[in-house]
Amino acid sequence: MARTTLARAARPGATGPGDAAARVAAPQGAVSRAVGAFADRRAARRYAAFLGALALAAIALAWFTLAWDNPMEPGTRGFWLIAKLRATSLVVMAIVAVSQALATVAFQTVTDNRIITPSILGFESLYTAIQTTAVYLLGVSGVLVLQGTPQFLLQVALMVGLAVALYGTLLTGRRGNMQIMLLVGIVVGGGLGSVASFMRRLLSPSEFDVLAARMFGAVTNAQDEYIVPAIVLVALASALLLAGTRRLNVLAQGRDTAVNLGVDHRRGVLATLVLVSILIAVSTALVGPMTFFGFLVAALTYQAAGTHDHRYVLPMAALLGFVVLAGAYAVMNHVFSAQGVVSIIIELVGGTAFLLVILRKGRL
Numbered sequence: 001m002a003r004t005t006l007a008r009a010a011r012p013g014a015t016g017p018g019d020a021a022a023r024v025a026a027p028q029g030a031v032s033r034a035v036g037a038f039a040d041r042r043a044a045r046r047y048a049a050f051l052g053a054l055a056l057a058a059i060a061l062a063w064f065t066l067a068w069d070n071p072m073e074p075g076t077r078g079f080w081l082i083a084k085l086r087a088t089s090l091v092v093m094a095i096v097a098v099s100q101a102l103a104t105v106a107f108q109t110v111t112d113n114r115i116i117t118p119s120i121l122g123f124e125s126l127y128t129a130i131q132t133t134a135v136y137l138l139g140v141s142g143v144l145v146l147q148g149t150p151q152f153l154l155q156v157a158l159m160v161g162l163a164v165a166l167y168g169t170l171l172t173g174r175r176g177n178m179q180i181m182l183l184v185g186i187v188v189g190g191g192l193g194s195v196a197s198f199m200r201r202l203l204s205p206s207e208f209d210v211l212a213a214r215m216f217g218a219v220t221n222a223q224d225e226y227i228v229p230a231i232v233l234v235a236l237a238s239a240l241l242l243a244g245t246r247r248l249n250v251l252a253q254g255r256d257t258a259v260n261l262g263v264d265h266r267r268g269v270l271a272t273l274v275l276v277s278i279l280i281a282v283s284t285a286l287v288g289p290m291t292f293f294g295f296l297v298a299a300l301t302y303q304a305a306g307t308h309d310h311r312y313v314l315p316m317a318a319l320l321g322f323v324v325l326a327g328a329y330a331v332m333n334h335v336f337s338a339q340g341v342v343s344i345i346i347e348l349v350g351g352t353a354f355l356l357v358i359l360r361k362g363r364l
Contacts, residue, residue, distance in 0.1 A: 037307045037309035037311065037312055038306060038307050039306070043306040043307070046306055047305060047306055047307065047312060047316075050304050050305075050316070051315070051316055051319065054316070054319045054320055054323055055319060057323045057327075058319060058322050058323050058326065061322075061323065061326040061327055061330055062090055062326065064330050064334070065086055065089065065090055065326065065329070065330055065334070066083040066086050066087065066090075067079075067083070068330070068334045069334055070082050070083065088222075088224060088227070089219050089329070090326065091227055091231075092219045092222045092227065092286065092287065093219060093322060093325045093326050093329065094322055095227070095230050095231065095234050095282070095283070095286060096217075096219075096283050096286065096287055096290065096293075096321075096325060097297075097318060097321030097322035097324075097325050097326075098234055098238055098279075098318045098321065098322070099234050099238075099279040099280065099282055099283035100279075100280070100283055100290060100293050100294035100297065100321055101294060101297045101298065101301070101314075101317035101318045101320065101321035102237075102238055102241050102242075102279060102314055102317060102318060103118050103275075103276045103279035103280045103283075103294060104117050104118060104294030104295060104297065104298045104317075105298050105301065105310070105313055105314060105317050106241055106248060106272050106275070106276050106310075106314075107272075107273070107276045108298060109248050109251060109252045109272075109310070110178075110248075110251055110268075110269045110272045110273060111178055111182065112252070112254065114298075114299075114302075114357065115295075115354065115357055115358055116182070117291065117292070117294050117295045118276050118277070118280045118294065119189075119280070119289070119291050119294075120182055120185050120186055120189070121162070121163050121166060121182075121185035121188075121189070121277070122162060122185050122186075122188045122189030122192060123159050123162075123163070123277070123280050123281060123284050124189070124284055124289035124291060125188070125189035125190070125191075125192035125193040125196070126158060126159055126162055126189075126192055127155065127159065127284045127285065127288070127289060128192070128193060128196045128215060128289070129192040129193075129195055129196040130146070130155060130158065131143070131146065131196075131211060131214045131215070132196040132199045132200055132211060133196075133199065134146050135203060135207050135210065135211045136199040136200075136202065136203060139207060140206065140207055140210050143210055143211070143214065147223060148223075148225070149225050149226065149229060152223075152225075152226045152229065152230075152285055152286075153229060155281075155285040156233070156278075156281045156282055156285050159277065159280070159281035159284065159285065160274075160277045160278055160281050162188070163273065163274070163276075163277035163281075164274060164277065166181055166184060166185055166188070167181065167270055167273050167274070170184060171266065171269065171270060171273075172266070172270075178269075214288060215288065215289070216288060216289070216343045216344065217287045217288040217289050217290040217293075217343040217346075217347075218287060218288060218342070218343055219287060219329065221286070221287045221288050222286045222287050226285075226286055230282050230286050233278055233282050234278075234279060234282055236278075237275045237278040237279050237282075238279070238318075240275055241272070241275050241314065242314060242315075244268075244271075244272070245309075245310040245311045245314060246310075246311070247263060247268050248272065248310040249308075249309060249310055249311075250263045250268075251263070251265065251268050251269065251272070252308065252310075280294075288343070290343065290346070290347070291347060291350070291351075292346070292347050292349075292350025292351050292353070292354055293321070293324075293325070293346050293347070293350055294321075295350055295353065295354055296324065296346070296349060296350035296353050296354075297317055297320055297321040297324060298317060299353050299357055300320055300324075300353075301313060301316050301317040301320050304316065304320070324346070325346070328342045328345060328346055329342050332345065
């Protein structure tokens, strides 16, 4: 009969009789396991090390963006004046990274599906339709008409309104069904995309060129006046999501488990989806469509975090999103002088990751 040892799951040095319940019998030489967010202490240390490395990478990329190719001496007034102009891009990237990362992770949790993103609800198609309609009706000046804080908030309100209409109609009542809601979102998005595509075919070449620049996600699309309302909306929605991480953990177990644990599953799902719609709407209205960016960040986060506890997954997702986006912009903009290609490259990498996950989903 194999000998066993008592591996302590409580604090080291605990010897009282009350600590016996915290001890788990394990084969000699096996790694001790404890009930918690991580499988064992090694996984917890790996998470902490990776999170620390991401934080250092984020700081390094931020400094690289501010200092690279800055003609003034570091520390001088001229240096900080130029750095201040570049800091706007960093703030925009932070807003987009937090919005896309948190929204995608939360959306995949409540839909119980790792291969979809919030864009399936038609946010980006609505953004495209709004931009195309303005240029179609008003010409090149239509782009200018959509610029301004009221117009920015109006676009956000329209996107959130579309999402809330889907949630309120298709998730309430006895016949509320998540799959039907997602399918309707796909149909609505496809219809808006078709209308926008038809109008683009009727534009003149000069109007089409102006519009095309708005169809790709880019930091340069963001206006300085958008930043303050975007920060307020993203900070509020993110804080509410982070405050509800324990509820997200329960919702991830499915409806039956959540109800048995005393959680109102439908209300929790609706509240989460509203916060998700706010985050995605702000990101899309700020910089434009970023279809696969959130999916890429979420997939990488689950591979790196070593846990499904949202208290740890969400912060890592936000930090990883900033590192991916800031790293792509730093390399493409300051090394290859091709800032406009960044979103295309991210979408290409994200789309490739999406296909890989689908092909491997039986083993993930």
